[in-house]
Amino acid sequence: MPRPLSATIHTAALANNLAVVRRSAPKSKIWAVVKANAYGHGLARAFPGLRATDGFGLLDLEEAVKLRELGWAGPILLLEGFFRPTDIDVIDRYSLTTVIHSDEQMRMLEMARLSKPVNIQLKMNSGMNRLGYTPERFRAAWERARACAGIGQITLMTHFSDADSERGIGYQMEAFERGAEGIAGARSLANSAATLWHPAAHFDWVRPGIILYGASPSGVNAAIEGAGMQPAMTFASELIAVQTVAKGQTVGYGSTFKARETMRIGVVACGYADGYPRIAPEGTPIIVDGVRTRAVGRVSMDMLTVDLTPCPNANVGTRVELWGNALPIDDVAQACGTIGYELMCAIAPRVPVRAE
Numbered sequence: 411m412p413r414p415l416s417a418t419i420h421t422a423a424l425a426n427n428l429a430v431v432r433r434s435a436p437k438s439k440i441w442a443v444v445k446a447n448a449y450g451h452g453l454a455r456a457f458p459g460l461r462a463t464d465g466f467g468l469l470d471l472e473e474a475v476k477l478r479e480l481g482w483a484g485p486i487l488l489l490e491g492f493f494r495p496t497d498i499d500v501i502d503r504y505s506l507t508t509v510i511h512s513d514e515q516m517r518m519l520e521m522a523r524l525s526k527p528v529n530i531q532l533k534m535n536s537g538m539n540r541l542g543y544t545p546e547r548f549r550a551a552w553e554r555a556r557a558c559a560g561i562g563q564i565t566l567m568t569h570f571s572d573a574d575s576e577r578g579i580g581y582q583m584e585a586f587e588r589g590a591e592g593i594a595g596a597r598s599l600a601n602s603a604a605t606l607w608h609p610a611a612h613f614d615w616v617r618p619g620i621i622l623y624g625a626s627p628s629g630v631n632a633a634i635e636g637a638g639m640q641p642a643m644t645f646a647s648e649l650i651a652v653q654t655v656a657k658g659q660t661v662g663y664g665s666t667f668k669a670r671e672t673m674r675i676g677v678v679a680c681g682y683a684d685g686y687p688r689i690a691p692e693g694t695p696i697i698v699d700g701v702r703t704r705a706v707g708r709v710s711m712d713m714l715t716v717d718l719t720p721c722p723n724a725n726v727g728t729r730v731e732l733w734g735n736a737l738p739i740d741d742v743a744q745a746c747g748t749i750g751y752e753l754m755c756a757i758a759p760r761v762p763v764r765a766e
């Protein structure tokens with residue numbers, strides 16, 4: 411018997427979330443972002459739920475090839491572009507669209523021998539200061555791209571730093587408009603947060619990632635409540651032991667949890683080697699026997715421990731939900747001081763995952 415831990419990918423939830431994006435940005439085409447193995451869900455498992463998209467955005471050439479092998483004939487966008495001249499052979503062969511964010515990439519494309527022109531997304535650094543041409547240099551980069559025989563369609567692209575938070579997108583919209591002024595071509599700006607909350611940034615293509623998986627761009631579940639998104643992953647296990655602990659006894663490594671009275675502790679088959687964050691503090695929410703309770707004590711490699719006080723009927727074999735349909739991943743992430751993105755991407759290879 412394998413351990414009772416598994417992740418389930420909800421195909422219908424992915425399809426629902428994509429439909430929510432369609433309704434939110436009805437005039438835009440959608441790049442469904444599936445980088446990092448579809449945010450930990452598995453590219454092949456996520457593909458059937460997302461195939462009504464207009465295109466897929468990702469980073470790895472290998473994942474792009476895998477999508478073609480799954481039968482996807484539509485656009486695939488390399489969100490960081492490419493890294494070496496030999497990557498361009500793969501781009502050419504599999505008809506990929508690529509970001510160009512630097513002169514190094516532009517030069518590699520100019521030197522490449524291609525069977526047909528490559529469509530690109532020319533990236534502007536509108537203020538985030540990771541990738542792209544500054545607004546001042548953008549027009550020259552666009553002219554250079556236009557003069558390159560190996561380049562086909564040019565879409566103008568940028569990425570937001572604060573679409574989910576107080577600063578907002580204004581400062582970058584202003585920089586983008588300035589740098590792209592008078593340049594024809596489609597535009598692609600909006601991540602999940604801008605797709606939901608900044609319609610003025612929708613333009614021709616939106617690029618949602620996290621909301622397709624049913625989590626919030628801001629990390630706060632309340633922010634997407636009412637938007638109609640559903641969790642695309644349920645991470646669940648079982649109790650493999652129950653301990654009755656007397657007042658004053660401690661639980662787990664470092665004795666970080668001390669019982670204030672006699673209580674029952676459940677031992678869950680899930681630890682940090684499965685992708686559950688070791689940093690999860692006492693009080694991190696967890697569902698046992700359908701009841702929301704709390705993690706106590708330190709998360710170990712293969713196990714974690716929970717307070718069974720609110721679930722008196724729980725015993726060995728009782729179902730435990732780490733996150734998913736009954737518990738937003740955002741709530742777990744928030745308790746851990748991180749965001750749902752990090753937790754879903756961290757599901758470990760040893761965890762069996764199935765799609766339904």
Ligand SMILES: *Cc1c(COP(=O)(O)O)cnc(C)c1O
Pocket residue numbers: 443445489569600601602603617618619620621627
């Ligand atoms: C990851 C990524 C996205 C999607 O971001 P979300 O916050 O998950 O919606 C969009 N665009 C680019 C360039 C990205 O790297």
